[in-house]
Amino acid sequence: MKIKRIRVTPIAFRDAPLLNASGIHEPFALRSIIEVESDNGYIGLGESYGDAPVLAVLQAMQDSLVGLDAFDLNGLRARVIQTVAALGPAEAGAELAPGSHPSKQVANAYSAFEVAFLDLQARSLNIPLVDLLGGAVRTEVPFSAYLFFKYAKHIDAPYAPDSWGEALSAEQIVAQAARMIEAHGFQSIKLKAGALEPEHEVACIKALKKAFPNHPLRIDPNGNWSLETALRMAELLGDDLEYYEDPTPGLDGMAELHRRTGMPLATNMVVTDFEEFRRSVALNSVQIVLADHHYWGGLRDTQALARMCDTFGLGLSMHSNSHLGISLMAMAHVAASVPNLTYACDTHYPWQEEDEEVIKGGKLPIRNGCVSITRAPGLGVELDQDQLAKLHEQYLSIDIRSRDDARQMRKYDPAWKIRKPRF
Numbered sequence: 171m172k173i174k175r176i177r178v179t180p181i182a183f184r185d186a187p188l189l190n191a192s193g194i195h196e197p198f199a200l201r202s203i204i205e206v207e208s209d210n211g212y213i214g215l216g217e218s219y220g221d222a223p224v225l226a227v228l229q230a231m232q233d234s235l236v237g238l239d240a241f242d243l244n245g246l247r248a249r250v251i252q253t254v255a256a257l258g259p260a261e262a263g264a265e266l267a268p269g270s271h272p273s274k275q276v277a278n279a280y281s282a283f284e285v286a287f288l289d290l291q292a293r294s295l296n297i298p299l300v301d302l303l304g305g306a307v308r309t310e311v312p313f314s315a316y317l318f319f320k321y322a323k324h325i326d327a328p329y330a331p332d333s334w335g336e337a338l339s340a341e342q343i344v345a346q347a348a349r350m351i352e353a354h355g356f357q358s359i360k361l362k363a364g365a366l367e368p369e370h371e372v373a374c375i376k377a378l379k380k381a382f383p384n385h386p387l388r389i390d391p392n393g394n395w396s397l398e399t400a401l402r403m404a405e406l407l408g409d410d411l412e413y414y415e416d417p418t419p420g421l422d423g424m425a426e427l428h429r430r431t432g433m434p435l436a437t438n439m440v441v442t443d444f445e446e447f448r449r450s451v452a453l454n455s456v457q458i459v460l461a462d463h464h465y466w467g468g469l470r471d472t473q474a475l476a477r478m479c480d481t482f483g484l485g486l487s488m489h490s491n492s493h494l495g496i497s498l499m500a501m502a503h504v505a506a507s508v509p510n511l512t513y514a515c516d517t518h519y520p521w522q523e524e525d526e527e528v529i530k531g532g533k534l535p536i537r538n539g540c541v542s543i544t545r546a547p548g549l550g551v552e553l554d555q556d557q558l559a560k561l562h563e564q565y566l567s568i569d570i571r572s573r574d575d576a577r578q579m580r581k582y583d584p585a586w587k588i589r590k591p592r593f
Contacts, residue, residue, distance in 0.1 A: 171212075171240045171294055176232040177205040180220045181561035182236040182568055185492055186332045188318035190363075190586055191364035191394035194349035195325040195580030196393040198568050199492035202228050203528055203558060207299060208240055210420030212233060214290025215553055217496035218282035218464060221572040223272070227279045234454060240290050249278045268442040268465050277443070277467040283469035285500045285519040285549075287576040289577055290349065293548040299500075300543055302471060303507035310540040311502045312514035314388070315356035316490065316521075317346050317378075319365050325581040332523070338366070340377035349376060349405030349422070350520055351385075356411065358386040358514045368593050379410045379515075386412035386514075393439055397426060404431045405409045412513070413458050413485075416440070419591060431561040434471070438489035447475070451482050469504040476508040488515035489580045495529040499549040503542040516537065528561060530554045 184198040200220030207213045210337035235247045241531050243398055249503060258273045268274065274380065292299040300306045334399040336348045347359055359378055363371040367390070375389055393416050400417040402561075404427070405582050407414070418427055429436050436458035441450045442465060450456050459479055463472045472508065479486045488501055519536065527533045529551040534541060544550050579586045 171290075172209045173206060173235050173238045175207040176235050177207075177360045178225070178228045179205075179558055179562050180201045180225050181528065181558065182220070182492070182565040182570065183561055184329060184332075184523050185323045186318075186334060186521050187557075188362070188521070189320055189394035190318070190362055190367035190575060191576030191590070191592065192245045193586065194321070194582070195331075195492070195575060195579070196570055196573065196578045197324045198564070199473070200571055201266050201494060201497075202282065203496065203553070204228065204282050204286045205553065206235070206240070206283065206290050208290055208294065210294070210593065212290050212293045213553075214286040214288070215549060215551065216238075216282045216284075216286030216289070217494060217500070218278060218431045219491075223275070224278050224574070226260070227254055227257060227275055228282055231279060231283065234287055235310065240287055240294070241471040243284060243287060246283055247280050250283070250545050252274055256296045256518045258533055267438065268462070271442075274442070274465045277424045277465050281464050281466070281468040281471075282418060284470070285463070285496075285534060289548040296547050298503070298543065298550060300503045301549050303473060303504060306502065306506040306543055307504050307509045309506045309543045310538070311511075311543065312540050313355065313517045313519075313536060314358040314360045314514040315347055315350040315354070315515055316362045316518060317343055317350070317359060317364070318521075319343070321582075324578075344377050344381045345384065351382070353383060354520060354536040354539060356385075356439050356514075356536075358388070360388040360390060360415075360516060360537070362392075363389050364592070366402050368395055368399055368404070371402050375407060375410055377392075388412055388415055388436070390415040391417050392419070393590060394592045396428070396593065397423050399591070401430060415460070416548075421450055421453055421455040422447070424455040428454060428457070434458060434485070436485070436487065438462060442466075444475075444478070444581030447478060458487060460487050460489040460516065462489040462582045463500060463504055464490075469500065472504050473508060476510055480510045485512045486510055487513035487519060490516035490518050492518045492522070494548065495519075495527055495551055498534055498541060499551050502543055503549065523529065526557075526561060528554055529559045539570055563587070
């Protein structure tokens with residue numbers, strides 16, 4: 171089964187004004203949709219980042235993959251390495267997105283096409299993709315409610331405000347959680363922090379603990395608290411957390427925080443490849459790794475990471491960026507294949523608007539906090555070409571080509587600059 175045609179389509183979809191350590195989400199999020207067509211009529215799907223440096227690699231790959239056997243993943247990797255070397259280094263993108271770092275160019279591009287190749291393989295065999303990964307150890311994959319501090323609307327957005335409204339106070343955060351849990355049945359809660367005063371963010375965790383005493387809680391300041399602040403907040407938090415995610419920068423800072431508090435620390439920022447994994451184990455920096463197939467190098471490399479976590483007694487969960495249903499199903503299939511997925515995964519999916527999904531049938535259901543794996547071939551989703559065209563036209567109509575949360579934040583405060591750690 172040979173590759174006949176590759177299509178990489180950049181898209182943009184509406185994104186809420188969500189606050190984080192690097193500013194605020196821009197009005198539109200960027201993604202790339204990959205279609206890999208075989209000479210016997212099957213099409214495999216992938217989804218990845220849409221920032222300009224990533225898109226340049228994906229588009230440069232299109233011709234080089236024609237004629238490659240769809241099962242030749244080693245050949246795919248070799249062509250990715252060759253293409254990235256020819257293009258040269260890219261500029262760093264959004265600070266909170268490890269996948270946008272220039273060192274991740276090969277992993278990003280390989281993952282984007284590996285998912286599409288595996289989807290194509292599974293479709294040709296009439297089996298779900300998870301079967302290629304060794305089979306499902308679970309058919310219901312748990313995800314966590316992902317809460318954000320947010321403004322009511324974007325400045326200068328060319329569309330009406332989202333339905334979620336403002337969320338800056340503890341009462342508003344609790345209401346946001348209640349709505350998300352009511353809609354999707356989430357059994358755990360994560361709060362994105364590092365944007366407002368640390369004491370206020372901790373007070374919001376306390377309010378969530380009171381409102382949802384049986385839901386495990388997480389807080390993620392994205393490395394925006396100094397070690398001293400992270401220690402002070404740890405005292406205030408006590409035993410309220412399931413885990414403490416990236417409160418302070420660096421492997422050394424995280425190791426010292428764990429040494430002095432004993433709290434379980436999670437990361438998607440300081441362990442983003444196998445070299446950082448090795449250093450983290452030596453320092454005992456983190457106890458839970460948040461995998462992300464988009465920048466760890468695909469679904470099978472994510473399984474390798476899971477085995478490493480099992481070997482060294484580390485917990486495992488999954489990181490998320492703004493994404494659509496193809497990425498959600500890729501996450502779900504690899505999560506379904508990993509026995510030691512010990513924590514519910516992150517997902518931004520509830521924040522994406524109902525009319526901006528690219529898969530047929532609209533947004534995927536999340537029930538009882540879980541995404542279901544079915545016996546449908548491949549990823550189990552089909553591309554809606556009309557929706558793809560609509561979101562591509564939206565991409566062409568805007569001037570955003572790489573995510574820049576700081577630029578957007580300066581529309582609210584012209585003097586605002588990224589400072590790490592801020593608090």
